[in-house]
Amino acid sequence: MKLNRKLRMGMIGGGRGAFIGAVHRMAARLDGEIELVAGCFSSDPKKSKLSGEDLFLDPARVYGTYEEMARREAALPADQRIDFVSIVTRNNTHFDVTKTFLEAGFHVICDKPVCRTLKEAVKLREVVRKSGRIFALTHNYTGYPMVKEAREWVRSGKLGKLMKVVVEYPQGYAITALESGTTGQISNWRMDPSISGASNCMGDIGTHAHNLARYITGLEVEEICAELSTFIPGRPLDDDGNCLLRLSQGVKGVLYASQISSGEENNLNIRVFGTKGSLQWFQENPNELIFKRADAPQVVYRRGNGYLSPAAQGATRLPFAHPEGFIECFANIYRDVAAAIADSIAGRKPPKAGYDFPTIEDGIAGMAFIESAVKSGKAGAKWVKFPKT
Helix, strand or coil: CCCCCCEEEEEECCCCCCHHHHHHHHHHHCCCCEEEEEEECCCCHHHHHHHHHHCCCCHHHECCCHHHHHHHHHHCCCCCCCCEEEECCCHHHHHHHHHHHHHCCCEEEECCCCCCCHHHHHHHHHHHHHHCCCEEECCHHHHCHHHHHHHHHHHHCCCCCEEEEEEEEECCCCHHHHHHCCCHHHCCHHHCHHHHCCCCHHHHHHHHHHHHHHHHHCCCEEEEEEEEECCCCCCCCCCEEEEEEEEHHHCEEEEEEECCCCCCCCCCEEEEEECCCEEEEECCCCCEEEEEECCEEEEEEECCCCCCCHHHHHCCCCCCCCCCCHHHHHHHHHHHHHHHHHHHHHCCCCCCCCCCCCCHHHHHHHHHHHHHHHHHHHCCCCCEECCCC
């Protein structure tokens, strides 16, 4: 699946002071198949140049605007220009930046959510299709080996017929504003509707919970009843949400996402209940997956062991008892996308099983979730059907 060289990567955003940009760069280079060679690291040209210096890049390949980068990279010889670009900017820029690079002939990896609105996401799908390029979305939690194992359990029937899904993503960082009586110390752009879109909490972390449930179960949310709340005074968007879900095949669900849950750090977790048993996985303890039955003790499965499925073993780099975590799950997304890009460059057909990374369809599903939850919340927590996309 590989080429006889590394893939050349460009980056938009992720300059000095940006947390997620550094995570993407570490993940991309973990397997030695990708090299960062160019970028526009900030909307401020001076900051972009300084960030390029920090990364020891050729100054000629560090750009002041993403438009300039797409134009000049496309003009380079084929053996020099970037193969793909990683977009780690704010939500309101995703559509324009992605469209620019796809139309310039480059493959794209984009951070989530895919766009600011569902309408934009549907339009972007047409751009992706027309371009013929690879587009991937970094819902990184799907990259954990034990999340892949959980999906295999559902697919193999280990849980029996599914009945209920409970997925949670509580954080507590925003509670400091209520304790101190000021919102300034945790001010961020995700609370600005013109940048983040219709939701803060559901758009930022609720989408991860929604995507995790879809990935593991293979089910789609068909209807939602959501109560979204804003506990921090003066903020225009939600910081907490509680949702009831009606999924395909008659499965029921509960989704809770919060930024004001005192003491919680990044506690994404999921429980899936079936007629034969249930599973339980916690992102803060990602190397374990729990199986429970009504008539037997619970069993804990651990990453890195030979009794796991090929999907889980293929996403594992270290032997058992050596913990893997956040960077590695991001790296699994990059590795799978790199395989797809390499196949595209070499003119090879995709494998029969396809590739295992989130696509534009996952992005559209996420935007449908956000807007449906907001619609339900504004209607007084009434049931809302997901739109046809």
